[in-house]
Amino acid sequence: MSLIIITRKKELIQYVDEQKEKRKSIGFVPTMGALHDGHASLIRQSVSENDCTIVSIFVNPKQFSIHEDLANYPRTFQSDSELCNKCKATVLFAPTAEEMYSLNFKTEVKVTGLTEVLCGAFRPGHFDGVSTVLAVLINLTQANKLYLGQKDFQQVQVIKKMTADLLFRTQILTCPTVREKDGLALSSRNRYLSPEGRRKAVAIPKALALVAKAFLAGERSVNKLDELCLTELKNEKLIPQYLEFRLISDITQKCEDTLSAESVLAIAQFIEIDGSKTRLIDNIVLGNDSSQIDALNELIKRALG
Numbered sequence: 001m002s003l004i005i006i007t008r009k010k011e012l013i014q015y016v017d018e019q020k021e022k023r024k025s026i027g028f029v030p031t032m033g034a035l036h037d038g039h040a041s042l043i044r045q046s047v048s049e050n051d052c053t054i055v056s057i058f059v060n061p062k063q064f065s066i067h068e069d070l071a072n073y074p075r076t077f078q079s080d081s082e083l084c085n086k087c088k089a090t091v092l093f094a095p096t097a098e099e100m101y102s103l104n105f106k107t108e109v110k111v112t113g114l115t116e117v118l119c120g121a122f123r124p125g126h127f128d129g130v131s132t133v134l135a136v137l138i139n140l141t142q143a144n145k146l147y148l149g150q151k152d153f154q155q156v157q158v159i160k161k162m163t164a165d166l167l168f169r170t171q172i173l174t175c176p177t178v179r180e181k182d183g184l185a186l187s188s189r190n191r192y193l194s195p196e197g198r199r200k201a202v203a204i205p206k207a208l209a210l211v212a213k214a215f216l217a218g219e220r221s222v223n224k225l226d227e228l229c230l231t232e233l234k235n236e237k238l239i240p241q242y243l244e245f246r247l248i249s250d251i252t253q254k255c256e257d258t259l260s261a262e263s264v265l266a267i268a269q270f271i272e273i274d275g276s277k278t279r280l281i282d283n284i285v286l287g288n289d290s291s292q293i294d295a296l297n298e299l300i301k302r303a304l305g
């Protein structure tokens, strides 16, 4: 069956009600479009686990501050809808901002604490915009399962907290970060990179891979791992906006001295060439689960050869 494109909330509600009446399970993949293989992996996972999969494309104004790239954010609807169709998504929901938020929209959903660190410290209000739009989208789609990418690690933590606190019955699933051959995490914003910027950006997965390698060899000193990462970035004259080791169980806590529990190393890095700046984020989870170790080994293979 080919993809159904819906632009109105009312039509989506009708579609969802019909599926619920037929007791069909619904998977939901929220995106901002400019779709790539990272998005495709989320859609494919949802398709394999649900009777129908709704993908949304909405460049959410509430999560951008005034100096950010809302106006320039890549919009590639034609190829996005082709990708959704190829991945066998059932519905593509693509509302306008006016359709999404009525003129009289007055509600903000705010998760405190964990939105104040990492990206939240540099993008004030960003996660309030994300949680507000996802609260609306979850209510619209009534999804059984919602798929988010590990690349936006903090976003996953925030949305898991929001859905737990507000008793949303949608299950939040995290999908692994899909990477280019050289380890760079796929991101819609990679399109902003010039060839020179793209070359420089490889320092991010390389730096993370050096930490991953040392971690797998038994290194647990936060200072030593931090130093490894910073030195690699410095070789490309890159200074991260943040580079932090935080506890997975509570990302408001920085890891001090020695890594003793499951941790995340998260980075935000501007790539600046000739005055044009692209902000990229990435992270690795430093833990002992086999899936975590596999992800680290995969990154090492790609980034360090």
Ligand SMILES: Nc1ncnc2c1ncn2[C@@H]1O[C@H](COP(=O)(O)OP(=O)(O)OP(=O)(O)O)[C@@H](O)[C@H]1O
Binding pocket: 030, 031, 032, 033, 037, 038, 039, 041, 042, 147, 148, 149, 150, 151, 152, 175, 176, 177, 178, 179, 185, 186, 187, 188, 189, 190
């Ligand atoms: N490389 C990736 N691997 C897996 N999931 C990803 C990847 N990149 C993005 N996603 C996930 O896709 C969903 C939609 O993200 P979004 O549309 O913002 O794409 P993006 O590539 O992260 O864009 P941006 O460049 O703006 O960060 C999010 O859950 C995000 O984590």
Ligand SMILES: CC(C)(CO)[C@@H](O)C(=O)[O-]
Binding pocket: 030, 031, 032, 058, 060, 063, 130, 133, 134, 152, 155
């Ligand atoms: C989850 C999301 C679609 C909410 O606008 C966005 O933050 C994104 O693309 O990661």
Ligand code: BAL
Binding pocket: 032, 063, 152
């Ligand atoms: N995936 C992150 C969305 C944003 O940067 O606004």
